[in-house]
Amino acid sequence: MTILMPEPDQAVLARRDEIVASLRRIVPGEGVISSAAEMKPYESDGLMAYRQPPMVVVLPSTTKQVSEVLRYCYQHGIKVVPRGSGTSLSGGALPLADAVLLGLGKFKRIREIDFDNRAVVVEPGVTNLAISQAVDHMGFYYAPDPSSQIACSIGGNIAENSGGVHCLKYGMTTNNVLGCEIVLMTGEILRIGGKCAENAGYDLMGVITGSEGLLGVITEVTVRILRKPETARALMVGFTDVEAAGKCVADVISAGIIPGGMEMMDRPAIHAAEAFVHAGYPLDVEALLIIELDGPQVEVDELIQRVEAIALGCGSTTCQISTSEQERLLFWSGRKAAFPAVGRISPDYLCMDGTIPRAQLPLVLRRMTQMSEKYGLRVANVFHAGDGNLHPLILYDANKPGEQDRAEAFGADILRLCVEVGGVLTGEHGVGIEKRDLMPEMFSDIDLNQQQRLKCAFDSEGLLNPGKVFPTLHRCAELGRMHVHGGKLPFPDIPRF
Amino acid sequence: MDTLKVRDAQEVEDAVRAAIANEQPLEIIGHGTKRRVGQPMATNAVLDLSALNAVVAYEPNELIITVQAGAPVADVLSLIDSKNQQFAFEPMNTSLLLGTVETEGTIGGMIAAGLAGPRRIKSGGARDHLLGAHAVSGFGESFKAGGKVVKNVTGYDLCKLLAGSWGTLAVMTEVTLKVTPRPESERTLVLRGLDDVTANRAMTQAVGSPYDVSGAAHLPGSALRTTGGALAELAQPDQALTLLRLEGITSSASHRAQSLREALKSFGATELIEDEDSAALWRAVRDVEPFAASGPRALWPVWRIVCPPASGGAFGQALQRESGGEVIYDWGGGLIWAALPPAADAQARALRQRVDKIDGHASLIRGSDEVRASIDVFHPQPGGLAALGQRVKSSFDPRNVLNRGRLSRGPAA
Ligand SMILES: Cc1cc2nc3c(=O)[nH]c(=O)nc-3n(C[C@H](O)[C@H](O)[C@H](O)COP(=O)(O)OP(=O)(O)OC[C@H]3O[C@@H](n4cnc5c(N)ncnc54)[C@H](O)[C@@H]3O)c2cc1C
Ligand SMILES: Cc1cc2nc3c(=O)[nH]c(=O)nc-3n(C[C@H](O)[C@H](O)[C@H](O)COP(=O)(O)OP(=O)(O)OC[C@H]3O[C@@H](n4cnc5c(N)ncnc54)[C@H](O)[C@@H]3O)c2cc1C
Numbered sequence: 001m002t003i004l005m006p007e008p009d010q011a012v013l014a015r016r017d018e019i020v021a022s023l024r025r026i027v028p029g030e031g032v033i034s035s036a037a038e039m040k041p042y043e044s045d046g047l048m049a050y051r052q053p054p055m056v057v058v059l060p061s062t063t064k065q066v067s068e069v070l071r072y073c074y075q076h077g078i079k080v081v082p083r084g085s086g087t088s089l090s091g092g093a094l095p096l097a098d099a100v101l102l103g104l105g106k107f108k109r110i111r112e113i114d115f116d117n118r119a120v121v122v123e124p125g126v127t128n129l130a131i132s133q134a135v136d137h138m139g140f141y142y143a144p145d146p147s148s149q150i151a152c153s154i155g156g157n158i159a160e161n162s163g164g165v166h167c168l169k170y171g172m173t174t175n176n177v178l179g180c181e182i183v184l185m186t187g188e189i190l191r192i193g194g195k196c197a198e199n200a201g202y203d204l205m206g207v208i209t210g211s212e213g214l215l216g217v218i219t220e221v222t223v224r225i226l227r228k229p230e231t232a233r234a235l236m237v238g239f240t241d242v243e244a245a246g247k248c249v250a251d252v253i254s255a256g257i258i259p260g261g262m263e264m265m266d267r268p269a270i271h272a273a274e275a276f277v278h279a280g281y282p283l284d285v286e287a288l289l290i291i292e293l294d295g296p297q298v299e300v301d302e303l304i305q306r307v308e309a310i311a312l313g314c315g316s317t318t319c320q321i322s323t324s325e326q327e328r329l330l331f332w333s334g335r336k337a338a339f340p341a342v343g344r345i346s347p348d349y350l351c352m353d354g355t356i357p358r359a360q361l362p363l364v365l366r367r368m369t370q371m372s373e374k375y376g377l378r379v380a381n382v383f384h385a386g387d388g389n390l391h392p393l394i395l396y397d398a399n400k401p402g403e404q405d406r407a408e409a410f411g412a413d414i415l416r417l418c419v420e421v422g423g424v425l426t427g428e429h430g431v432g433i434e435k436r437d438l439m440p441e442m443f444s445d446i447d448l449n450q451q452q453r454l455k456c457a458f459d460s461e462g463l464l465n466p467g468k469v470f471p472t473l474h475r476c477a478e479l480g481r482m483h484v485h486g487g488k489l490p491f492p493d494i495p496r497f
Numbered sequence: 498m499d500t501l502k503v504r505d506a507q508e509v510e511d512a513v514r515a516a517i518a519n520e521q522p523l524e525i526i527g528h529g530t531k532r533r534v535g536q537p538m539a540t541n542a543v544l545d546l547s548a549l550n551a552v553v554a555y556e557p558n559e560l561i562i563t564v565q566a567g568a569p570v571a572d573v574l575s576l577i578d579s580k581n582q583q584f585a586f587e588p589m590n591t592s593l594l595l596g597t598v599e600t601e602g603t604i605g606g607m608i609a610a611g612l613a614g615p616r617r618i619k620s621g622g623a624r625d626h627l628l629g630a631h632a633v634s635g636f637g638e639s640f641k642a643g644g645k646v647v648k649n650v651t652g653y654d655l656c657k658l659l660a661g662s663w664g665t666l667a668v669m670t671e672v673t674l675k676v677t678p679r680p681e682s683e684r685t686l687v688l689r690g691l692d693d694v695t696a697n698r699a700m701t702q703a704v705g706s707p708y709d710v711s712g713a714a715h716l717p718g719s720a721l722r723t724t725g726g727a728l729a730e731l732a733q734p735d736q737a738l739t740l741l742r743l744e745g746i747t748s749s750a751s752h753r754a755q756s757l758r759e760a761l762k763s764f765g766a767t768e769l770i771e772d773e774d775s776a777a778l779w780r781a782v783r784d785v786e787p788f789a790a791s792g793p794r795a796l797w798p799v800w801r802i803v804c805p806p807a808s809g810g811a812f813g814q815a816l817q818r819e820s821g822g823e824v825i826y827d828w829g830g831g832l833i834w835a836a837l838p839p840a841a842d843a844q845a846r847a848l849r850q851r852v853d854k855i856d857g858h859a860s861l862i863r864g865s866d867e868v869r870a871s872i873d874v875f876h877p878q879p880g881g882l883a884a885l886g887q888r889v890k891s892s893f894d895p896r897n898v899l900n901r902g903r904l905s906r907g908p909a910a
Binding site for chain 2: 139188200201229295303388442458469
């Protein structure tokens with residue numbers, strides 16, 4: 001493990017039996033798991049290179065229990081790591097040796113479906129896909145669609161501000177949540193927002209979304225649902241050079257067209273996917289775009305034509321348009337299976353996640369090829385081309401000495417490059433532990449201190465999910481100190497009008 | 498009163514540090530068009546951002562624009578308009594309602610006020626389009642929030658807090674906003690003569706249809722009786738109007754308008770208004786023209802009420818009956834603008850009791866200094882939430898030097 005986690009608190013570890021017993025009083029029966037064998041499944045999340053057994057696992061099933069567990073931990077200075085389905089790719093749900101792992105998996109109820117207000121109230125353990133399924137019969141769906149949507153929980157989606165193919169047109173999680181119930185580390189239960197389009201006061205929902213389990217534990221969520229578009233059709237467009245594909249993406253958008261999804265794959269990813277699912281992808285191209293238009297039939301038919309013309313204008317070598325739902329799904333099948341497909345051609349891979357300004361795409365891909373040579377590791381690329389969100393997959397073999405370290409160094413270089421060209425470290429997977437130590441690439445100490453002060457407003461003792469997101473842990477008192485070296489005169493040297 | 502017209506971020510930092518050292522709170526303004534919104538403040542130092550007015554970068558292909566916070570809204574709108582782009586959240590121009598100069602208003606003020614127009618139901622509010630910001634906190638430190646790309650989850654989303662914070666957390670010096678292509682055309686379906694509850698049902702059905710409605714407003718006859726402008730031109734005296742907007746490529750907007758008209762047949766015959774005429778109607782709705790400060794309701798306080806959309810009609814109907822006021826509905830019923838006959842508390846108590854029952858909230862957007870000094874202008878929050886809000890404020894501005902007392906009454910506000 002190359003990433004350091006906070007030093008375990010020996011005093012807490014020494015009290016483990018007593019802590020387990022106390023937690024059992026709050027969550028009876030099988031809600032507390034303490035044997036090493038049974039805790040095994042909770043040792044890591046989707047970032048499987050890192051593992052750490054927790055001190056104890058607690059699986060509450062009511063908000064009251066969550067509140068009591070947190071209050072107990074707060075009073076006794078015990079750290080808590082919240083966990084949804086454990087699919088995080090950035091290590092957000094990685095346990096700590098001296099912390100309670102608080103699993104929300106039992107919060108599985110859909111509490112209310114309100115079609116008139118286009119809102120659904122759910123418990124945090126409900127999967128993303130289950131929400132869409134619950135409202136499907138009335139022609140509605142929940143727009144954000146991470147590829148992990150069959151497994152990942154809505155609570156985890158809020159914590160990570162997850163995105164998916166639809167986000168280009170329909171926004172990320174943050175644009176689709178209305179309210180929540182959250183339990184603070186002290187055990188205090190708060191309700192934020194509800195079914196209104198806009199909340200009163202500071203936009204706390206907005207900042208909780210994407211806070212990676214560091215501000216509070218979400219025990220209920222109200223999401224906005226949308227009516228499903230009448231129809232959807234996809235184009236599959238191949239290019240013999242990446243630059244042309246990049247130009248096509250930019251041209252579609254500057255023509256005022258916002259597709260329901262616009263995804264790109266590079267040569268290695270196309271080959272891996274085709275070998276896996278036989279989607280009929282062209283193998284003689286350097287880049288493949290899958291562009292989906294959704295909406296009313298007339299609109300989709302017309303926009304398909306416009307996009308096709310743009311693609312031809314950019315020098316596409318192949319352009320197929322789906323003529324049936326089956327064909328549309330076939331076009332997507334390779335893209336959707338890209339990760340497992342790459343998994344077949346390499347024992348291990350690292351999935352990176354960064355966002356760049358779209359115009360920088362050709363440069364970034366060129367530089368990635370150079371890095372691939374430098375590190376002696378292959379890289380395959382699939383990405384959300386419409387919003388510049390890259391997912392380079394770095395192929396390596398953990399059994400070969402040094403390869404994992406090289407893969408990680410390569411990944412860090414890619415993220416530095418993203419920031420260098422004006423982008424950001426993560427577009428949807430979160431910072432977690434994976435990108436924690438790279439935060440200074442993007443933010444100054446002052447920027448990070450301001451973020452940590454906000455954390456203090458929610459969790460004054462820093463007990464909730466410590467060691468994630470921030471490279472350096474500060475005490476709240478120290479962050480609150482004011483450094484004023486300004487003069488005593490009112491507003492020296494500033495011109496007055 | 499001291500007014501400091503700052504020229505760059507460094508001067509903002511200096512000013513805030515001096516304010517901390519001297520324990521002298523600052524009132525933050527762009528053009529100051531909304532100085533009379535919020536609790537009246539007692540500061541005698543004004544920090545004026547209007548000289549920070551440059552466009553830093555505009556990249557139409559990336560769908561983003563970066564401007565200094567004091568950039569005039571009017572200039573920025575015409576710049577992006579020249580590339581056929583817009584702010585999708587369709588922010589309102591409050592000049593009609595507040596009686597300020599029509600061409601005034603800064604981008605920083607627009608974001609800090611966080612208002613959203615009719616397209617809120619489809620495209621969200623200002624919060625959804627602020628991608629990044631540079632700002633000076635009440636620690637006197639310049640910090641950066643967010644980034645300059647449309648998809649970003651790196652660290653806490655501080656931009657969400659800055660939008661709608663009315664300048665109480667930090668002074669924005671530069672912001673990056675998402676822009677979107679302007680729709681090729683628009684169509685508005687007009688239904689006449691519906692009562693509020695029925696209109697609310699029609700809007701609920703329309704917004705929940707697959708036809709991608711981008712505006713759903715209802716104007717009861719009583720609200721239209723007294724106004725001129727685009728809305729009055731369309732309305733017969735005392736006749737209610739229900740408006741539903743469809744935008745997009747021409748073939749699609751027309752097609753969807755037709756389909757929606759079919760779907761809403763049971764609510765009566767519909768008329769179709771196109772393009773420029775339609776745009777004029779929605780500007781009037783967006784800017785709350787019926788309650789203009791120059792109109793007959795000039796002396797009435799105006800409330801902005803946000804509620805679960807399907808409860809809007811019944812709520813508004815009862816409110817009119819019991820308060821003697823007038824209302825207009827936007828966001829399919831989820832936003833109600835209410836002009837109420839003057840009262841010492843602008844009817845705050847009665848209104849808030851009612852709003853709380855439907856889990857909504859109400860802010861006084863227009864009201865005299867005396868009224869604003871005597872009531873909570875922004876909706877009071879339950880204890881725990883208010884306390885958390887207060888801790889959030891302190892985490893940005895512990896000495897409470899930025900817009901002290903603008904958001905809530907009481908010593909610590
Ligand atoms: C194959 C695969 C594909 C993926 N594709 C995508 C994708 O397309 N887009 C995308 O955005 N992500 C994707 N992910 C990442 C992951 O699925 C998302 O980040 C997801 O939102 C995590 O949800 P979870 O329930 O598994 O959360 P977990 O992994 O359990 O937790 C994630 C974080 O959320 C916190 N957390 C969880 N529940 C709560 C709660 N109730 N209250 C407070 N904090 C909580 C945890 O502490 C942790 O920090 C993918 C993952 C995999 C394995
Ligand atoms: C032609 C035209 C069209 C317009 N159209 C729209 C439109 O479509 N949508 C729209 O939303 N608006 C529009 N507006 C403007 C809008 O109505 C607001 O009036 C305006 O943006 C407020 O700006 P201001 O500088 O006067 O705000 P002020 O009254 O100065 O400030 C408002 C609030 O923001 C705070 N504040 C101001 N600047 C900052 C800053 N830099 N950092 C932190 N806090 C700050 C203040 O303290 C105050 O609380 C339009 C304006 C014009 C002129």
